[in-house]
Amino acid sequence: MNILLVEDEARVADFVQRGLKAEGWSVSVAPTGELALVMIADAYFDVIVLDLMLPGISGQDVCRRLRAKKNRTPILMLSALADVEDRVAGLRMGADDYLPKPFDFDELMARIEALARRSVGFEESASAPHVLTSGALSFDTRSLEVRCGDTPINLTPKERDLVKLFLGNPRKIFSRERILSTLWGINEDPQTNVVDVYIGRLRKKLGPCGEPIETVRGAGYRYAENGPG
Incomplete structure (x- = not known):
């Protein structure tokens, strides 16, 4: 953080x-x-x-x-x-x-x-939509199903958490420290590259739906609703 x-x-x-x-x-x-x-x-x-x-x-x-x-x-x-x-x-x-x-x-x-x-906004409110979407990517927070278009994507729990974080806050930049504190807890070593590893893995698994995950130099990562740029 x-x-x-x-x-x-x-x-x-x-x-x-x-x-x-x-x-x-x-x-x-x-x-x-x-x-x-x-x-x-x-x-x-x-x-x-x-x-x-x-x-x-x-x-x-x-x-x-x-x-x-x-x-x-x-x-x-x-x-x-x-x-x-x-x-x-x-x-x-x-x-x-x-x-x-x-x-x-x-x-x-x-x-x-x-x-x-x-x-x-990681904790859901009662009125929050249970299906988060951006472009072709969707995440059902009840069934925990992630889809790119009509194709279901098999993700680990932490990868799903990343999708939820990004889709719940489109275009918002999250620092590596912020992602660590939110998904792994504040005592995680801030020098670890675990965030970069998971981001790379998530991009690969999501295929075309992973392209909007942008690396913002010196700041962190964000999910750009309309893709890179």
């Missing part, structure tokens, strides 16, 4: 960064709102952990600007302001969750994981 931590207190930033890296996650740190906006424009992040009170551009303004640009990256807001009014204000400005300081590190991790899962 690729996380951006926006925190101007060096001690807090160092503590959180070391803790999250120890869990196998990739963590970038921005001490100001200005730098955070530049980094977000240049790279993909699975979750943004955003301090409310920053020098210069505040956490509130960073959040507002991202949402105004239709950036839907999950935001966990941190703040020493713990009143109900402050939490409500943070959520209304576009944050997905709010954690008052001081916080327990295990709770911070749990909230980040929850935001990542919610963003992926």
Whole structure:
């Protein structure tokens, strides 16, 4: 998982960064709102952990600007302001969750994981369609049948999970870390090539329906609805 931590207190930033890296996650740190906006424009992040009170551009303004640009990256807001009014204000400005300081590190991790899962949309809601489709590729989440056109495709459980992830989020880019944390758990070695191996195997098994699986250089993978390009 690729996380951006926006925190101007060096001690807090160092503590959180070391803790999250120890869990196998990739963590970038921005001490100001200005730098955070530049980094977000240049790279993909699975979750943004955003301090409310920053020098210069505040956490509130960073959040507002991202949402105004239709950036839907999950935001966990941190703040020493713990009143109900402050939490409500943070959520209304576009944050997905709010954690008052001081916080327990295990709770911070749990909230980040929850935001990542919610963003992926990997867990089905009662109203979600049970057949996911894109072009000729379809996946029935009840029967677990995958088809390319009229041809059934025999896949392993993890390969089916990849199909579900891609079809449930067409054209969304997933980093290798994000795929690892979603399908294999956050403790999987982030340096492993298991994701690349499974992507290659899935492309081959899906035949023409595997062609829309794009490698986005420096970012990860996505399923392009209309094929490569």
